[in-house]
Amino acid sequence: MTTPTQHDGHHSRGSFATRLGIILATAGSAVGLGNIWRFPVETGQNGGAAFLLVYLMCVVFLGVPMMTAEFVIGRRTHTDIASAYQRLAPHEPWYVTGYAGILCVTLILSYYSVVAGWILRYAVAAVQGTMSSMTNASAFFESFSTATWPPLAYTLLFILLTHLIIVRGVQRGIESFSKLMMPLLAVMLCLLAAGSMAMPGARAGVTFLLRPDFSKVDASVVLSALGQAFFSLSIAIGCLSTYASYFRREVPLLKTAANVVALDTLVAIVSGFIIFPAVFSVEGVGADAGPGLVFVTLPSVFSSLFSGTPALGYAFALMFYLLLVLAALTSTISMHEEVTAFFVDRYHVSRRRAATYMTIVAMLLSTLCCLSFGPLRDFRPFMGRGFFDAFNDVTALWIMPLSGIVLSIFVGWRLPRDLVEDELTSGGLHRVPRWLVSTFFVLIRWVAPVAIGLIFANSLIA
Ligand code: PHE
Numbered sequence: 001m002t003t004p005t006q007h008d009g010h011h012s013r014g015s016f017a018t019r020l021g022i023i024l025a026t027a028g029s030a031v032g033l034g035n036i037w038r039f040p041v042e043t044g045q046n047g048g049a050a051f052l053l054v055y056l057m058c059v060v061f062l063g064v065p066m067m068t069a070e071f072v073i074g075r076r077t078h079t080d081i082a083s084a085y086q087r088l089a090p091h092e093p094w095y096v097t098g099y100a101g102i103l104c105v106t107l108i109l110s111y112y113s114v115v116a117g118w119i120l121r122y123a124v125a126a127v128q129g130t131m132s133s134m135t136n137a138s139a140f141f142e143s144f145s146t147a148t149w150p151p152l153a154y155t156l157l158f159i160l161l162t163h164l165i166i167v168r169g170v171q172r173g174i175e176s177f178s179k180l181m182m183p184l185l186a187v188m189l190c191l192l193a194a195g196s197m198a199m200p201g202a203r204a205g206v207t208f209l210l211r212p213d214f215s216k217v218d219a220s221v222v223l224s225a226l227g228q229a230f231f232s233l234s235i236a237i238g239c240l241s242t243y244a245s246y247f248r249r250e251v252p253l254l255k256t257a258a259n260v261v262a263l264d265t266l267v268a269i270v271s272g273f274i275i276f277p278a279v280f281s282v283e284g285v286g287a288d289a290g291p292g293l294v295f296v297t298l299p300s301v302f303s304s305l306f307s308g309t310p311a312l313g314y315a316f317a318l319m320f321y322l323l324l325v326l327a328a329l330t331s332t333i334s335m336h337e338e339v340t341a342f343f344v345d346r347y348h349v350s351r352r353r354a355a356t357y358m359t360i361v362a363m364l365l366s367t368l369c370c371l372s373f374g375p376l377r378d379f380r381p382f383m384g385r386g387f388f389d390a391f392n393d394v395t396a397l398w399i400m401p402l403s404g405i406v407l408s409i410f411v412g413w414r415l416p417r418d419l420v421e422d423e424l425t426s427g428g429l430h431r432v433p434r435w436l437v438s439t440f441f442v443l444i445r446w447v448a449p450v451a452i453g454l455i456f457a458n459s460l461i462a
Contacts, residue, residue, distance in 0.1 A: 067233060069407055
């Protein structure tokens with residue numbers, strides 16, 4: 001009997017070589033600006049430890065099973081996300097979700113690259129040591145981000161860097177890069193956290209981050225936690241299924257998902273312990289916990305550190321922005337890879353050509369996002385929103401939650417249960433306890449669609 005599963009050509013499309021490589025590449029996709037920049041901001045603003053608790057529930061009970069579900073689709077079919085749905089359920093409209101994922105990831109890459117470009121600019125400033133003179137960081141940020149050419153150049157440069165890794169291939173590009181960069185990222189993260197916790201304001205910073213304020217936890221905070229969890233774990237839009245299409249048969253899916261979720265969450269929490277203690281150590285720097293944190297507040301912290309102990313300020317700023325550049329880069333390559341894989345698998349073009357197509361699309365769209373802070377500031381065609389905000393909203397508030405619901409229903413109800421179990425156990429190779437398999441099914445069949453649906457509906461009413 002032929003199953004809609006085995007695909008002879010998959011060896012030629014490459015695969016990850018080692019388990020460590022798989023975990024580091026997938027964690028690389030997950031760990032990004034979402035962890036280091038967005039998570040501390042959300043936690044600080046939404047009730048500290050109370051938010052953290054809701055977030056942890058989201059990643060454990062929804063993140064792990066949803067990530068595993070995406071792995072099942074990718075590893076079973078060894079193809080891009082749109083073809084994967086088509087192969088598993090031919091002539092049924094599920095594949096629309098695959099296309100939605102491809103669209104979503106393209107839009108995310110476009111606005112994400114703009115922020116990554118800003119980060120790159122700050123990293124350059126840190127290398128040059130000019131951060132010491134950035135006493136008025138807010139004016140610097142304002143004039144840089146609203147200009148035309150400089151932010152555009154950095155944005156496009158970031159996409160070019162992504163392209164250069166992608167064209168090297170799955171093993172020599174993505175896997176090698178992740179294996180090199182993720183350990184480096186971990187070391188920098190630890191050094192920064194140690195440095196930050198040794199600063200005089202550490203206690204106040206930690207208190208600010210973690211003070212549990214349960215009165216803040218309402219429906220919109222739960223939605224934020226869920227949105228943050230999905231974004232941070234790169235869930236539901238096909239990145240993970242594309243990576244899983246390069247997994248070998250013996251990779252244990254549940255365990256890999258659990259490892260990646262744990263790493264991603266750890267990085268997010270440690271980032272909070274880097275940012276807030278540092279912010280609270282410098283007098284006169286307000287604990288503005290908003291999105292300007294990384295571009296306005298922290299440069300002021302670094303600059304005042306610099307004037308006290310220049311070497312320390314230099315090292316701190318350099319490490320922090322390099323950390324962000326690396327984290328962002330391992331995420332953008334996973335977004336790029338999803339669409340590159342789509343062109344390769346669907347249209348049978350060479351990898352280099354596929355990557356070039358995607359790079360051109362991403363460059364065009366990110367140009368629009370980048371300029372929406374400058375010359376296109378008043379061009380707001382999407383219900384009063386410019387490109388950057390519109391891309392952000394449509395992906396985070398619509399495509400991600402809706403794709404999440406479809407993904408869980410597809411794997412929970414549409415796919416034959418034994419097919420899913422076969423993937424979970426790698427065809428009987430791994431012994432996965434019964435209770436774990438049953439729990440997986442309860443979560444993916446009932447808890448995930450109902451919880452995401454309720455939270456999504458609530459956000460429409462609110
Ligand atoms: N997870 C990444 C981050 O935390 C962002 C991302 C979203 C990557 C969607 C891929 C797909 O920054």
